[in-house]
Amino acid sequence: MIEGRTVMQGWANVPLSQSRTARTTLFFVVLALVCLAMADIAITTANPWQDLMRFFWGVMTPDFFSSAGLATALLRTLAFAFVGVTLGAAAGFLLALVYRFRLVRTFAAFIRAIHELFWALIFLQFFGFHPLTGVLAIAIPYAGIFAKVYSEILDEADPEPRNLLPSGVGALSAFVYARIPDCWEQLRTYTSYRLECGFRSSAILGFVGLPTLGFYLESAFSQGHYSEAGAVLILFYLLIATIPLWVRPRMLPFYIVAAPFFLGDGMPIMWGNVRRFFTEDIVPAPLREGSSNDFWPWLSDLVVNQALPGIWNTLLLTQMALVATGVIALLAFPLISRHFGNRVSRTGGHVLLVIARSTPEYILAYILLQLWGPSMLPAVVALALHNGGIIGHLIGRQSSTFNLRPDAPRGLMRYGYELVPRVYPSFLAFLFYRWEIIMRETAILGILGIYTLGFYVDSAIQNIQFDKAMILILVTALLNIGIDGLSRRIRRRLALQTMPTC
Amino acid sequence: MLKKLLGLATIAAAMQTYAFSAAADTFVFTAIPDQDETQLIERFGAVESYLEEQLDVDVKYIPVKSYAAAVSAFRNNQVQLAWFGGLSGVQARRLVPGSEAIAQGEEDPEFQSYVIANTSTGLEPMDDLSDALEGMTFTFGSKGSTSGRLMPEFFLREAYGEAPDEVFSRVGFSGNHTRTVRLVEAGTYQLGAVNYKVWESGVEDGSIDTDKVQVIWKTPYYPDYQWTIRGDVDERFGEGFKDRVTQALLDMDDPELLQRFPRTGFIPATNEDYAPIEETAEALGLLN
Structure with a gap:
């Protein structure tokens, strides 16, 4: 909380206009308003509220027995998550050991800049409906994320035990006995947190055809079978909410060993397809056909008509969603803070935030798009609810650790003058940390029909033009790496530090 | 580990x-x-x-x-x-x-797409695509569909001389024909292009409410x-x-x-x- 205090002093001593934090906040709010003015925001359905009520009614009257495949889908969701996250953690750990090399860092940044769904869409093209598609779609981006976070955790380990070791101790022994024990708890906490993210990722893979919960959710929803959709959602919430009960350290090895046997068999892999994909499919069409003169016109057409509009819309949506996330987080954290309300209201707040943060943005956006019609509005709301739920939960928990003076003001004054200033630095830290995550999600929401980069990637794949799809995915990854770098610089400038979230 | x-x-x-x-x-x-x-x-x-x-x-x-x-x-x-x-x-x-x-x-061999409209548009069945459609919202089916995208887009371009996103104020892809009908029926989109077989069997079994959505134009055969x-x-x-x-x-x-x-x-x-x-x-x- 050291930075918290510095910023507090800053607020007390300098006018608001000169505080870096305040100026940064103002800048992003104004930027979001400008984006709002240019963006396509509308509710186009005739009866949006009627549909919303029908949906809530469906959730209230879930039908668990409509589809015999639901139990299998639940099992597959777990299996893909366990295998994917385990492989990702193992690979990420190895990468973390050599993370000081720029090449490794760049590689890790690149693989995590591509969303799980994009990875799945790529693997589907040559592995088809084989379990490997789902496993790798989770393992690869997660390896990039694990590499970064593990290396940060390892770097922060206390160097003292290492210095006390006698000379001649091997590097491996020193690592295992002096470094790991110090950060074991953090590694463990982060990994188990990531497992929860893995369940979410695994569930949404169903939207592109893998046999997880998303598969049934998509079918039920698109057909207006809200009671079935409600059942899938409730199963999913139960799964996430009961994690502390069934994901126990003792049980983990058992789950990890068992999971591969529950992936299902899918369809056989034909290795010729893999070769063809890399040596033909993704080679730009003009080069493949030997007319390299056509390459530049081909590329500029792709950039002008697809990449640039995609980037523009992705940025618009990201900036609006970022600020909306901040607003939701600041509004939501008092719901669970011990400085407000009573035990009952806080329990209600916890339930609300658990629902908001455990529903993947992709699913939220899908639901809202069905209910409100296509525009950026459902996407902004979905991103803000999910991310705002996460940050609201984190800063709400933090605010409960503060002790206020007995004569501290109450109500709005307590919120505005006591709590918000105290949580603000970590609030901004979380928000900027999630900036890159919000952008990755924004791009992927294009698959649902919003004209962000994902829309053009999906269109290229639908036209069986993988060369175009790969270039657009590459553009998405670079944009994401750019935002990641920018966010790191802002956080450094504002002296913000935080633990990562997914 | x-x-x-x-x-x-x-x-x-x-x-x-x-x-x-x-x-x-x-x-x-x-x-x-x-x-x-x-x-x-x-x-x-x-x-x-x-x-x-x-x-x-x-x-x-x-x-x-x-x-x-x-x-x-x-x-x-x-x-x-x-x-x-x-x-x-x-x-x-x-x-x-x-x-x-x-x-x-x-x-x-003689397949068709229908252009359908929400009745709130006031559009009536027509022989040639009229200018009244311009500026409305329009949904295709899947991006890769023949009757829900390719052929309707072809005939629209032929009629208006420009791409659909120039003609209409909003162009979407519903995903499939059933969804196109549902979206136009609900008014999410004012217009849509749909496989004529899906339309006709929907009308026959009563799953389409023809007071809310109707056919306004039929494409040539393909x-x-x-x-x-x-x-x-x-x-x-x-x-x-x-x-x-x-x-x-x-x-x-x-x-x-x-x-x-x-x-x-x-x-x-x-x-x-x-x-x-x-x-x-x-x-x-x-x-x-």
């Missing part, structure tokens, strides 16, 4: 087994997801048992989530037969040399759906297998089964039948 590594070894071993576990001699087919999944599963579940009976091999239908996934599965030889639309069939046959269109519905089979099935399933599959499809005469497509029957098809589709798709840049 050690436990994790142990787990990894097991995974690697398990992966190996999985790669070979799917029975090699199952004849697998798929279909483009052009309608609600429940309807597809009922329809192709019935086709699955019918073909199994006729061909005397294990037959399996796998549902997919997109048109492209159906094409890719066919191309990757994970399915050997598919019920494609005009465009997806052309895409698939270009990617798999030797593959053939073997049967089509009796209605498919060829559409067909069964396409890979060229290498004889090598894998025995001499004459392709002919047996073709015959089985042409012989399909169970009215209930046909009703599910909905088609009155199946007739022979050739790759050349779909040349007009191929030309149109090339003109619109949907095929390389």
Whole structure:
């Protein structure tokens, strides 16, 4: 909380206009308003509220027995998550050991800049409906994320035990006995947190055809079978909410060993397809056909008509969603803070935030798009609810650790003058940390029909033009790496530090 | 960590087994997801048992989530037969040399798309697309659909001389025909392009509310759906297998089964039948 205090002093001593934090906040709010003015925001359905009520009614009257495949889908969701996250953690750990090399860092940044769904869409093209598609779609981006976070955790380990070791101790022994024990708890906490993210990722893979919960959710929803959709959602919430009960350290090895046997068999892999994909499919069409003169016109057409509009819309949506996330987080954290309300209201707040943060943005956006019609509005709301739920939960928990003076003001004054200033630095830290995550999600929401980069990637794949799809995915990854770098610089400038979230 | 590594070894071993576990001699087919999944599963579940009976091999239908996934599965030889639309069939046959269109519905040589409108637009049925449509919102079906995207887009461009996103204020892709009807009925989009067969069977069984949505324009005829089979099935399933599959499809005469497509029957098809589709798709840049 050291930075918290510095910023507090800053607020007390300098006018608001000169505080870096305040100026940064103002800048992003104004930027979001400008984006709002240019963006396509509308509710186009005739009866949006009627549909919303029908949906809530469906959730209230879930039908668990409509589809015999639901139990299998639940099992597959777990299996893909366990295998994917385990492989990702193992690979990420190895990468973390050599993370000081720029090449490794760049590689890790690149693989995590591509969303799980994009990875799945790529693997589907040559592995088809084989379990490997789902496993790798989770393992690869997660390896990039694990590499970064593990290396940060390892770097922060206390160097003292290492210095006390006698000379001649091997590097491996020193690592295992002096470094790991110090950060074991953090590694463990982060990994188990990531497992929860893995369940979410695994569930949404169903939207592109893998046999997880998303598969049934998509079918039920698109057909207006809200009671079935409600059942899938409730199963999913139960799964996430009961994690502390069934994901126990003792049980983990058992789950990890068992999971591969529950992936299902899918369809056989034909290795010729893999070769063809890399040596033909993704080679730009003009080069493949030997007319390299056509390459530049081909590329500029792709950039002008697809990449640039995609980037523009992705940025618009990201900036609006970022600020909306901040607003939701600041509004939501008092719901669970011990400085407000009573035990009952806080329990209600916890339930609300658990629902908001455990529903993947992709699913939220899908639901809202069905209910409100296509525009950026459902996407902004979905991103803000999910991310705002996460940050609201984190800063709400933090605010409960503060002790206020007995004569501290109450109500709005307590919120505005006591709590918000105290949580603000970590609030901004979380928000900027999630900036890159919000952008990755924004791009992927294009698959649902919003004209962000994902829309053009999906269109290229639908036209069986993988060369175009790969270039657009590459553009998405670079944009994401750019935002990641920018966010790191802002956080450094504002002296913000935080633990990562997914 | 050690436990994790142990787990990894097991995974690697398990992966190996999985790669070979799917029975090699199952004849697998798929279909483009052009309608609600429940309807597809009922329809192709019935086709699955019918073909199994006729061909005397294990037959399996796998549902997919997109048109492209159906094409890719066919191309990757994970399915050997598919019920494609005009465009997806052309895409698939270009990617798999030797593959053939073997049967089509009796209605498919003269297929049509309907442009439908929410009744709140006040639009009435018309012979030529009128300027009154300009500036409204419009939804296609799937991006890869022939009757829900390719042909309507072609005729719209012909009528208005510009791309649909210039003509309409908002252009979307609903995903499939059932959803197009539902979205226009609900007013989410004012206009939509839909497969005429899906429309007519919806009107017949009462699932479409014609007080809220009606047909305002019909496209000229074009060829559409067909069964396409890979060229290498004889090598894998025995001499004459392709002919047996073709015959089985042409012989399909169970009215209930046909009703599910909905088609009155199946007739022979050739790759050349779909040349007009191929030309149109090339003109619109949907095929390389």
